[in-house]
Amino acid sequence: MGNPKPWDADRATLLIRELQQMPGALLPILHALQDEFGYVDKAAIPLIADALNLSHAEVHGTISFYHDFRHAPHGKHVLKMCRAEACQSMGCDSTIRHVERRLGARLGETTGDGNFTLDAVYCLGNCALSPAVMLDGKLYGRVSREVADFLIDSAQRHA
Amino acid sequence: MSVKVYVPCDAAAVSVGADAVAKAVAEQIASRRLNASLVRNGSRGMFWLEPLVEIETPQGRIAYGPVTADSVTGLFDAGFLEGKPHALRLGPTEDIPFLKEQERLTFARCGITDPLSLSDYMSHGGYRGLERALKLTQDAIIEEVTNSGLRGRGGAGFPTGIKWRTVLNAPGDQKYIVCNADEGDSGTYADRMVMEGDPFVLIEGMTIAAIAVGATSGYIYVRSEYPHAFRTLRRAIAIAYDKGYLGSNVAGSGKRFDLDVRLGAGAYICGEETSLLESLEGKRGQIRFKPPLPAISGLFGRPTVINNVISLSTVPIILDKGGEYYKNFGMGRSRGTLTIQLAGNIKHGGLVEKAFGLTLREAIYDFGGGTASGRPLRAVQVGGPLGAYFPESLLDTPLDYEAFAERKGMLGHGGIVVFDDTVDLARQARFAMEFCAVESCGKCTPCRVGSTRGVEVIDKINADQKRSQNLELLGDQCEVLTDGSLCALGGLIPYPVQSAIRHFPEDFHKPAPPPASGPAQSSGKVPGKVEETRPWH
Numbered sequence: 001m002g003n004p005k006p007w008d009a010d011r012a013t014l015l016i017r018e019l020q021q022m023p024g025a026l027l028p029i030l031h032a033l034q035d036e037f038g039y040v041d042k043a044a045i046p047l048i049a050d051a052l053n054l055s056h057a058e059v060h061g062t063i064s065f066y067h068d069f070r071h072a073p074h075g076k077h078v079l080k081m082c083r084a085e086a087c088q089s090m091g092c093d094s095t096i097r098h099v100e101r102r103l104g105a106r107l108g109e110t111t112g113d114g115n116f117t118l119d120a121v122y123c124l125g126n127c128a129l130s131p132a133v134m135l136d137g138k139l140y141g142r143v144s145r146e147v148a149d150f151l152i153d154s155a156q157r158h159a
Numbered sequence: 160m161s162v163k164v165y166v167p168c169d170a171a172a173v174s175v176g177a178d179a180v181a182k183a184v185a186e187q188i189a190s191r192r193l194n195a196s197l198v199r200n201g202s203r204g205m206f207w208l209e210p211l212v213e214i215e216t217p218q219g220r221i222a223y224g225p226v227t228a229d230s231v232t233g234l235f236d237a238g239f240l241e242g243k244p245h246a247l248r249l250g251p252t253e254d255i256p257f258l259k260e261q262e263r264l265t266f267a268r269c270g271i272t273d274p275l276s277l278s279d280y281m282s283h284g285g286y287r288g289l290e291r292a293l294k295l296t297q298d299a300i301i302e303e304v305t306n307s308g309l310r311g312r313g314g315a316g317f318p319t320g321i322k323w324r325t326v327l328n329a330p331g332d333q334k335y336i337v338c339n340a341d342e343g344d345s346g347t348y349a350d351r352m353v354m355e356g357d358p359f360v361l362i363e364g365m366t367i368a369a370i371a372v373g374a375t376s377g378y379i380y381v382r383s384e385y386p387h388a389f390r391t392l393r394r395a396i397a398i399a400y401d402k403g404y405l406g407s408n409v410a411g412s413g414k415r416f417d418l419d420v421r422l423g424a425g426a427y428i429c430g431e432e433t434s435l436l437e438s439l440e441g442k443r444g445q446i447r448f449k450p451p452l453p454a455i456s457g458l459f460g461r462p463t464v465i466n467n468v469i470s471l472s473t474v475p476i477i478l479d480k481g482g483e484y485y486k487n488f489g490m491g492r493s494r495g496t497l498t499i500q501l502a503g504n505i506k507h508g509g510l511v512e513k514a515f516g517l518t519l520r521e522a523i524y525d526f527g528g529g530t531a532s533g534r535p536l537r538a539v540q541v542g543g544p545l546g547a548y549f550p551e552s553l554l555d556t557p558l559d560y561e562a563f564a565e566r567k568g569m570l571g572h573g574g575i576v577v578f579d580d581t582v583d584l585a586r587q588a589r590f591a592m593e594f595c596a597v598e599s600c601g602k603c604t605p606c607r608v609g610s611t612r613g614v615e616v617i618d619k620i621n622a623d624q625k626r627s628q629n630l631e632l633l634g635d636q637c638e639v640l641t642d643g644s645l646c647a648l649g650g651l652i653p654y655p656v657q658s659a660i661r662h663f664p665e666d667f668h669k670p671a672p673p674p675a676s677g678p679a680q681s682s683g684k685v686p687g688k689v690e691e692t693r694p695w696h
Binding site: 023024025026027028030031052058061062065066067068069084085086087088089090121122123124125126127128129130132134137138139140141142 | 170171173174175206207209342343344345346347348350351383384385386387421422423424425426427438439440441442443444445459500501502503504505508509531540544574576577578579582587590594597598600
């Protein structure tokens with residue numbers, strides 16, 4: 001996950017230039033921008049459209065189609081919580097409610113202090129060790145309420 | 160001789176502490192100045208035992224698990240480098256019944272080798288399939304795959320050889336091999352395990368496919384929820400290029416095959432092959448009309464083989480040992496092995512590779528040991544979010560494409576999610592529709608609108624509003640979804656819904672509960688704002 005840098009149009013142009021020759025370059029470019037800045041700034045749309053000879057609408061439409069691409073910076077930590085069937089069978093809903101209540105934010109939201117962004121995901125491929133979450137790109141299994149508290153506490157200590 | 164200590168690097172093993180265990184093992188080896196080395200292998204797929212640490216002894220590999228970082232010092236004190244007794248000692252790995260009773264063909268190496276060691280791969284039978292393929296004509300390679308009876312393991316079960324034959328015969332100056340690694344079904348992780356535990360087998364399978372159909376370029380499309388797999392594949396591809404197994408002269412054959420791995424961006428629908436192709440091209444992942452089939456007009460409009468990870472990873476052994484060998488496993492029209500993934504509320508969750516024909520009951524009880532909670536099993540969902548919910552009474556169904564279809568179910572990618580008696584099937588049916596609404600690509604109306612209407616109608620049923628009329632309406636909606644949707648998402652979402660109603664009618668006739676529960680979706684709400692009306696439990 002790293003520490004996202006503030007939006008910088010020159011840096012974005014450079015990243016786009018590095019990738020624009022690949023076949024089907026749009027997704028790799030969007031990922032590169034999000035890796036760098038933590039989100040895809042609106043100002044990137046004309047830059048990408050120019051580089052790939054696409055309309056602004058095509059670029060915007062692609063960004064908005066995918067759950068991953070953000071329109072605004074995320075919190076310091078990103079906690080993705082699986083709410084698919086295998087995790088449901090092991091009580092993920094209860095863990096999710098607990099975390100939402102503790103952080104005062106719901107799935108899809110960022111806490112008021114900007115520390116945590118909570119996201120819903122549908123399957124992290126850890127279905128034999130449900131419930132699963134991913135915190136700042138790291139996967140965790142058997143995440144009971146207690147484990148979730150532990151993860152949040154450790155993240156806050158390293159905030 | 161240096162003793163090898165194996166600690167898995169598989170994401171699931173890491174999710175319960177394998178990295179911390181590996182670190183502790185390395186520290187003990189260093190501080191005790193032992194003649195031992197740490198190897199990060201893939202997972203054996205016995206996840207309830209992870210982190211599963213193995214020691215290579217003259218008597219074979221000895222397993223210990225589940226190991227925690229805290230228990231490592233004690234293990235060294237007990238002499239586990241010599242395979243000595245300890246409370247966590249499980250005995251020889253291969254003798255653990257869960258593993259011993261399997262027939263591992265596709266997963267022959269997974270968990271045994273270092274995933275990124277090409278020499279390990281070669282010394283365990285790697286690249287023998289390619290070697291043989293390079294001596295055969297394109298026709299003969301495809302004949303071998305066709306004879307093996309291999310059917311697409313992504314879920315659709317389409318014969319792989321026929322797909323390849325179509326691409327071979329399709330005219331085109333450029334052909335592609337695309338691997339569908341968008342393993343989005345809940346309850347499945349076999350693709351992830353191969354990509355993280357034995358990536359060269361996938362690369363080899365794709366290379367054989369390329370040679371068979373005359374393709375020179377390939378892509379692996381990995382979902383973004385699998386960052387570990389993505390990193391492993393990148394490194395494996397770089398190694399394969401470096402050693403001459405990819406690039407302009409594959410294994411000295413003079414044939415070219417370039418391979419790249421691409422990351423998805425969180426869209427379940429991109430597991431549908433035409434959506435995946437759109438996404439690879441850099442577009443919204445909306446499905447395409449078929450025909451034309453991808454085999455005729457696929458990636459960038461060119462003839463394309465698009466296969467699932469497991470299908471492609473099974474090709475090397477078929478070429479190595481022959482189609483006849485593979486065909487001898489299985490039942491009826493389902494030939495070879497199925498990679499069953501035991502998931503959810505299950506005591507012994509993990510990967511079981513076994514010839515088709517094992518029953519659900521055998522998989523869940525003989526391998527899985529029943530529910531994790533110890534409560535009675537009530538429902539099983541096989542085949543991911545589009546698969547049917549089966550009750551206890553259907554557990555004797557054999558794991559076979561046709562047997563599932565006869566019972567209005569779907570084997571899919573082989574994921575089995577077990578639920579105990581606390582499950583509410585009306586709620587599961589609602590979730591199915593909700594999931595479909597979240598993940599619909601929006602191209603066709605039945606799926607885009609029908610899923611949202613489905614959620615509303617199920618809410619009315621559960622709130623006891625005109626229950627019988629609404630159940631009838633839901634039946635009509637499901638019919639429209641089944642018959643009117645363009646792809647399997649809308650077309651199959653009635654499976655979980657209608658199976659829940661059919662097998663668990665009592666859950667749809669309960670007194671109305673308090674207002675809707677379950678975490679809500681992000682819906683453009685103000686960040687940081689919490690709705691106070693929400694019933695916290």
